[in-house]
Amino acid sequence: MRIKNAGLVLACCTAVAALAASPAGAATSTLPSPSVSAVLDVQKQAMANGAPGALTRIDSGSSSYRIASGQADTVARTAMDADRRFRVGSVSKSFTTVVLMQLAAEGRIDLEAPANAYLPQPLPDDRITVRHLLSHRSGLWDYTNDMFYYTVPGFEEVRNKVFTYQELIDLSTAHQPTNAPGAAYSYSNTNFVVLGALIENVTGVPMATHYQQRILTPLNLRNTTYVHPQTAISGSYAHGYLRDDDTTLPLVDSTEQTVSWAQSAGAVISNASDLNRFFSALVTGKLVPAAQLQQMMTMVPVNADGTQSYGLGLRARKLSCGVTVYGHTGTVQGFYTYAFTTADGKRSMTSMANTSNNGTVNTVLGGTLEAAFCGTTAKATTLKTTEDETFTEDIAPQIVRH
Numbered sequence: 001m002r003i004k005n006a007g008l009v010l011a012c013c014t015a016v017a018a019l020a021a022s023p024a025g026a027a028t029s030t031l032p033s034p035s036v037s038a039v040l041d042v043q044k045q046a047m048a049n050g051a052p053g054a055l056t057r058i059d060s061g062s063s064s065y066r067i068a069s070g071q072a073d074t075v076a077r078t079a080m081d082a083d084r085r086f087r088v089g090s091v092s093k094s095f096t097t098v099v100l101m102q103l104a105a106e107g108r109i110d111l112e113a114p115a116n117a118y119l120p121q122p123l124p125d126d127r128i129t130v131r132h133l134l135s136h137r138s139g140l141w142d143y144t145n146d147m148f149y150y151t152v153p154g155f156e157e158v159r160n161k162v163f164t165y166q167e168l169i170d171l172s173t174a175h176q177p178t179n180a181p182g183a184a185y186s187y188s189n190t191n192f193v194v195l196g197a198l199i200e201n202v203t204g205v206p207m208a209t210h211y212q213q214r215i216l217t218p219l220n221l222r223n224t225t226y227v228h229p230q231t232a233i234s235g236s237y238a239h240g241y242l243r244d245d246d247t248t249l250p251l252v253d254s255t256e257q258t259v260s261w262a263q264s265a266g267a268v269i270s271n272a273s274d275l276n277r278f279f280s281a282l283v284t285g286k287l288v289p290a291a292q293l294q295q296m297m298t299m300v301p302v303n304a305d306g307t308q309s310y311g312l313g314l315r316a317r318k319l320s321c322g323v324t325v326y327g328h329t330g331t332v333q334g335f336y337t338y339a340f341t342t343a344d345g346k347r348s349m350t351s352m353a354n355t356s357n358n359g360t361v362n363t364v365l366g367g368t369l370e371a372a373f374c375g376t377t378a379k380a381t382t383l384k385t386t387e388d389e390t391f392t393e394d395i396a397p398q399i400v401r402h
């Protein structure tokens, strides 16, 4: 892969952009060319709404675009760059799904079987299947609703904690389920914590080893690690800055934490280059056999207009230019991530803003999908600036989070 760094520095402000121009004819699909200026516009808007910085990397055919704005570290005043590592949050769910689907292909796990057939300690409802967990249709309550009801106190409470899977599952099953198994989509971290417990119980092998042997080593993802419960991020990384519920208070540096509250649902560390390679490899069949991939990519709409949908550990977004992209989003304290690829894996994009608990920034950052895949600025509706107007499909309608 050829990467040319034009190293454009915006004179006006803290924004720095490093990008490679795509030569004519290099595009490998019929999509419009990515719009670097639209990406920069989104990054600027993310910063105007409170993100210290943002990064985007687009890999399109043989060309790569690396675009960054603002700061990776607000104390050292280090500029953001698109190679930095960060906590990817729920993008980890796609990694966990790959491990699970490989085990399914090996005949060791049946997606239609009750999860209880594989767990060391049974869930309260025998009807919950492995497929229900992978598609967020188990009805298991998301324990993070309580854990992070008060954002910064909730975070500080768990920041250095190490949980067993079972402790997290018990926090969930202390609540009534949100729905009967299979009856509805209700996004819940509990599902992917149960899957971690299930995979480790069936194989006797820790998730860290599965990720390494089944994904990171084969794809040579050298910037991707799963170091739970270590708290530091090694190498070149972006600091994460969590916003308090009292938005007049300063941002909290939330970089260092165990992420034990998420584990197989959200504790992977990576960078944009590796995430692009991961999703491109996934959709082109380099990680799971065709039958399993087809199941992962079979989508059910999860919002009213059908532009957002969920498969198995995989999201899809239908964009304004008609293209559907596949990947995942992530939120972990201090970091918002979008990582998506086209169905043919020929164009991939990862964006990260180094703040969280700021729905406006998360919504704005989603505009990099339009910029990267449609070459356009995001629709006005996705760039609204009040929190009330932001929407995430991840929070069940009956749940109130600060």
Ligand code: REX
Pocket: 088, 089, 090, 091, 144, 148, 149, 150, 151, 152, 154, 189, 242, 262, 265, 266, 328, 329, 330, 331, 332, 333, 334, 335, 356, 357, 358, 394, 401, 402
């Ligand atoms: C926990 C709250 C967010 C963070 C969460 N993260 O459930 C999972 C994830 C791992 O990535 N899910 C996202 C905190 C939604 C996804 O799939 O895209 N919020 C924050 C609060 C709110 O504490 N009171 O914003 O950092």
